[in-house]
Amino acid sequence: MVYQETVAAIKQLVRDGVVPGVNYAFIDQKDVTRGLFGAEQLIPGYEPLKPNQLYDVASLTKVVGTTNVILQLITEKRLALTDKVSDFLPEWQDQRVTIRHLLTHTSGITGYIPHRDKLSAAQLHDALLTMHVGENFEVKMVYSDVNFIFLGWIAEAILGQPIQTLIQKRVLDPLRMTHSTFQPEDPTRCVPTEVSPTRGLIRGVVHDPKAFVLKNHCGSAGLFSTLDDLIRFEQAMLFNTGQPIATHWLTELTRDQTPLGKQWRSLAWALLPTQLPVAHNCIWHSGYTGTFLVLDQTTQQGMVFLSNRVHPHAPNEAFLARRNAIINTYLAEKTVSSKTE
Template structure:
């Protein structure tokens, strides 16, 4: 089962596109996991070890921040139609709502000079000084600022940093015991980029904005393991007794953008699976080389963890190979799938 997908993963490592990959395939209660390759090439070769912590980058958005926001909506403390300005008064545009942030249709644009050299306070102010461009509501344009704002809104309502809220309201209830925003031991972490400024980044978040904003960043910052992300997917796929709020399956699989044609749900991107009958799946990726796929109708999922930015970012050739692996997986999983 999944032989072609596994072969494609190994090819990705063997030809040097990524140092190594940890992966899992979920079919109801059955889970198949594997790892292949290295976790570090610089300063020396280190073979990949089981259940290491990965900087999952933007998976933080859908694993963490999205669930905190949906809990607030479920509790009646927040509405999808609420204006961002109601919670962040320094934000000047009155049109942007929670739904726009969740679906990346806010149209927020702007250039921040010397962004990575700013303090947290300066970056906070600069992000709130961005503006809404011509793509507002018309086009889905993926941007970290949407989930940074969502994190700040959750902080405003609940009075704690978003990463603290994610830990208390998502990681602990789901039993994701190894996941953390502050790894205690860098050697338990798969390294990312060798930066000319920061050196070898290991055990510290790779994303520059998350590095500056620290616990107040809802777009990146989470470190997680293969086992914990399997736990997350299995919980999502089961749809039973969820310890965290989630919309109904049909809502999560619907295009939630204002024009309903941008293939974006709440947080998650949508994919079309062709078999056993045409239906939608949800997925999300992280810049460091990670992605999650879930088919909520057939109760199947895939976890893919790599450090494609090691030793050098951005490693653009990885993207086409990643997409090919996703398509191979969608084809193979169909052979064992059934709509439920």
């Protein structure tokens, strides 16, 4: 499958200066098509995009790493979707919030932490646990990193190791995602992110401020990965071969798992409706730095998109609408492809 319109939209994204460059791949059953276009760095000097560089994938850490560790613990009966957060994090006082609420971003956890990015790891840990549940509890899906920071800490409480160590041992190593890491050794192998007024050019160090402070105790961001490793991850999920979670979860991930059952959110993943061959759901997730994954288990197709949309400057809000349009173009093209097969 060529995906001419999707590729054209990706290249136009770069030509219009919305992102410096894009590394992308399409998976069609056993066939994989890869591509790259543009630059990896604009400031302080131009660098062309190179194959298989490491990207700070930001919130893809949630679905590649933390979610799979949590689902493994549920399969091992060390945890349940109905378990209370307070059973594992006693400093958290609200006994209504469960593992399901965290995974579906329906916990309603809210609150303001003054000078958050200037706190130490211990101070930020304590401050996050003093946040409260607001009016959105169960009735509205509100995406928030704190849900997955808590999930990481819950995994740590059960297994006694930092969440990023657990992701390495339980997901990355078994899938042979050998280039993926939380601590890149060579910054030149990493695509840079923002030119920050306080941190300078961020390259080879996590962009997310909470992950930067919490380090290996952060389950919401922090992973660096390559196109090939994320292709390997998608293939494991699509083809049920060495996947990091038990087989039955693959079906569960295509269902709305929110308490009200109508908020288009699965366990960590967001849902995308399609109509082929019958109505079913793709799953997808994005990362703040300019990354996303799409998976369609029904047709065994997927897309990997890696950019550094925060380079040289964040937040680059113009990217979001263009990203969504690219995803819609991809879904339309793959649907036409599947109809003809």
